[in-house]
Amino acid sequence: MSATRKVAVVTGSNKGIGFAIVKELCAKFDGDVFVTSRDEGRGKAAVEELKKLGFQPNFHQLDIDDESSVLKFKDYLKSEYGGLDVLVNNAAIAFKNDAPEPFSEQATLTMRTNFFNTLRFCNIIFPLLKPHARVVNVSSSVGHLRKIPGDDDVSVALRKKLSSSDLTVEELVKMIEDFVKAAQTGNHQKLGWPNSAYSTSKIGISALTRIQQKAFDHDSREDIVVNSVHPGYVDTDMTSHKGPLTIEQGAVAPSWLALLPSNIEEPKGGYVWYEKQIVDWVNGPVPTVI
Numbered sequence: 001m002s003a004t005r006k007v008a009v010v011t012g013s014n015k016g017i018g019f020a021i022v023k024e025l026c027a028k029f030d031g032d033v034f035v036t037s038r039d040e041g042r043g044k045a046a047v048e049e050l051k052k053l054g055f056q057p058n059f060h061q062l063d064i065d066d067e068s069s070v071l072k073f074k075d076y077l078k079s080e081y082g083g084l085d086v087l088v089n090n091a092a093i094a095f096k097n098d099a100p101e102p103f104s105e106q107a108t109l110t111m112r113t114n115f116f117n118t119l120r121f122c123n124i125i126f127p128l129l130k131p132h133a134r135v136v137n138v139s140s141s142v143g144h145l146r147k148i149p150g151d152d153d154v155s156v157a158l159r160k161k162l163s164s165s166d167l168t169v170e171e172l173v174k175m176i177e178d179f180v181k182a183a184q185t186g187n188h189q190k191l192g193w194p195n196s197a198y199s200t201s202k203i204g205i206s207a208l209t210r211i212q213q214k215a216f217d218h219d220s221r222e223d224i225v226v227n228s229v230h231p232g233y234v235d236t237d238m239t240s241h242k243g244p245l246t247i248e249q250g251a252v253a254p255s256w257l258a259l260l261p262s263n264i265e266e267p268k269g270g271y272v273w274y275e276k277q278i279v280d281w282v283n284g285p286v287p288t289v290i
Ligand SMILES: NC(=O)c1ccc[n+]([C@@H]2O[C@H](COP(=O)([O-])OP(=O)(O)OC[C@H]3O[C@@H](n4cnc5c(N)ncnc54)[C@H](OP(=O)(O)O)[C@@H]3O)[C@@H](O)[C@H]2O)c1
Pocket: 011, 012, 013, 014, 015, 016, 017, 018, 037, 038, 039, 042, 062, 063, 064, 065, 066, 089, 090, 091, 092, 093, 094, 113, 138, 139, 140, 141, 230, 231, 232, 233, 234, 235, 236, 237, 238, 239, 243
């Protein structure tokens, strides 16, 4: 390892789509690739599985819900590599449809990992990004703005605010905080939000991606690109193995975005579908989900 060697990191990559993204990056990325996992045992088992396939991934513990874990990882990347070239924000949680936890609790926990702690991770790690770095925020088909369904004034205003080119991170955070507050009393739909914490978390991530790209466009570091992606409906623990796509198919678009060549025109700050098409996040239409 050295400060000149390139490095790629995938959060939550001990299994599922994240694991397959690491596999794809091990095959195609010219540098070191990190499996990260909140659980060291599960992470190291994933590394062993990849080694059996002939790949040489690295491992570091990382729980995005634990700030000290994030800070340790940041220090490690800084001292070993002097920065970061590829970051895939893949780690997320989703409650099952029949989960016993009340919606208020689901909203708090889902937003904590999928939105607030993903944002905190970005804020801590982004200073390490090198010129030409590529960031991929794994969103979902339900992260499309049109998943805010209504045509009433409140829903229209919510969509307008989320898609405004002037939206700031602080304003977005306040909106998501308001969703969580409203969810405690079941009033979130009155604010225009969908009746799904997971969907709201991914709408938040795709809105955040647009703001992050605007900041990168004015960054002194050249050509940093971030996109959000719907990886497809994939056979993983998250979907109780109901998705028709393999994890390798789910890794196609995220890996493509992670390896976008230097100085591309687009996608930048975009919302990308699993077949690599750039989808209009504001106006739709939302492509069919298989
Ligand atoms: N599968 C689909 O059809 C589908 C569709 C659209 C979007 N997505 C998105 O794709 C991404 C991957 O999903 P998946 O289906 O592969 O899910 P998965 O099989 O449940 O894997 C999720 C991964 O995230 C990790 N994780 C959860 N919380 C974490 C935390 N606080 N810190 C670090 N890692 C954490 C999990 O670790 P543990 O093993 O320790 O739990 C696991 O490695 C997610 O962002 C998901 O929302 C999936």
